[in-house]
Amino acid sequence: MSGTFRVQNVVTSGTFSLDGGTWDVDNNIWLIGDDDEVVIVDAAHTAAPIVDAVAGRTVKAIICTHGHNDHVTVAPELAATLDAPILLHPADDMLWEQTHPRVGHSTLEDGQRVTVAGTDILALHTPGHSPGSTCLYLPEAGELFSGDTLFSGGPGATGRSYSDFPTIIGSIRDRLFALPADTRVNTGHGDGTRIGDEAPHLEEWIARGS
Numbered sequence: 001m002s003g004t005f006r007v008q009n010v011v012t013s014g015t016f017s018l019d020g021g022t023w024d025v026d027n028n029i030w031l032i033g034d035d036d037e038v039v040i041v042d043a044a045h046t047a048a049p050i051v052d053a054v055a056g057r058t059v060k061a062i063i064c065t066h067g068h069n070d071h072v073t074v075a076p077e078l079a080a081t082l083d084a085p086i087l088l089h090p091a092d093d094m095l096w097e098q099t100h101p102r103v104g105h106s107t108l109e110d111g112q113r114v115t116v117a118g119t120d121i122l123a124l125h126t127p128g129h130s131p132g133s134t135c136l137y138l139p140e141a142g143e144l145f146s147g148d149t150l151f152s153g154g155p156g157a158t159g160r161s162y163s164d165f166p167t168i169i170g171s172i173r174d175r176l177f178a179l180p181a182d183t184r185v186n187t188g189h190g191d192g193t194r195i196g197d198e199a200p201h202l203e204e205w206i207a208r209g210s
Contacts, residue, residue, distance in 0.1 A: 004034040005117045007143060007186065010053045014045030016070040018160050025070050029053075030145055030186055032138070034117035039063060040084070041136060041145045042188065043075035050074070051081055059084035060116050063108060063123075065147025065188060066133040067095030076103050087114070089125060092132030095162065108134055124175050128168020129156035135176060137183075144195070145186045150176055152185075152193035154205050169206055177202065 008031040016025045027044030037058040040050060042065055059082040064072050067088060072095075075086045087108035088096055096105065110125035124135045126149045133156075136145040148156035150172055158165040181196030 005119060005141065006034065007032055008053055010049050012045040012049060014070060014073065016068060018068065026189060027070055028188055032116055032121065033057060037116055039114060039116045039121060040078065041065065042071045043073060043078050044070050045073050047074040047077045047081065050078060054082060061114050062086045063136060064088040065135065065145065066130040067092030068130060069099040071188065072096060072099055076100055089132030089134045091127065092130050095130060126171035126175050128158060128164055128171045130162050137179065142180065142182060143184050143186060144179060148188045150185055150198060151187050152191050165209065173202060
């Protein structure tokens, strides 16, 4: 792993719209890389601050953790500006089409690896918040990028179209809580957490329900 490997956070603000409702949201965009190359995780709301944070580095990929509009807003703009592919799990194509009809992207599959700055990013398909929701795990760095699947204090929302509470619980239990307890969780909104801080609360979440 490169000695200059780092994770950067950019926060942008805008709206999330689905099922006829619209909500104001702040989104975390994550930049994973070093001084030379970077991967962008999610593409929320406004391109300029993301481009500024890239600061001229080579962008290996723009990876969307899922297809909700607030996570893919400026993905095509970033792809064109930064000459980088967009990766999204195909199970979320119907959500992508709601925001970017007839705009192409590349496929992100479960188990796919993207290498940046000498370390691997492993795609873990974790459906529930949306059918194609995918978390990104960096084993060497001990970092997880959970999108809207896991937050500090519980799972992502499952009360809207294409979401399912039992499915997200299964994804978190079987895939995320199998990771080392000290894995840092970088979330799609709000503050981060660690796997070991969330795992003891699984039964509480199940009892609480969606």
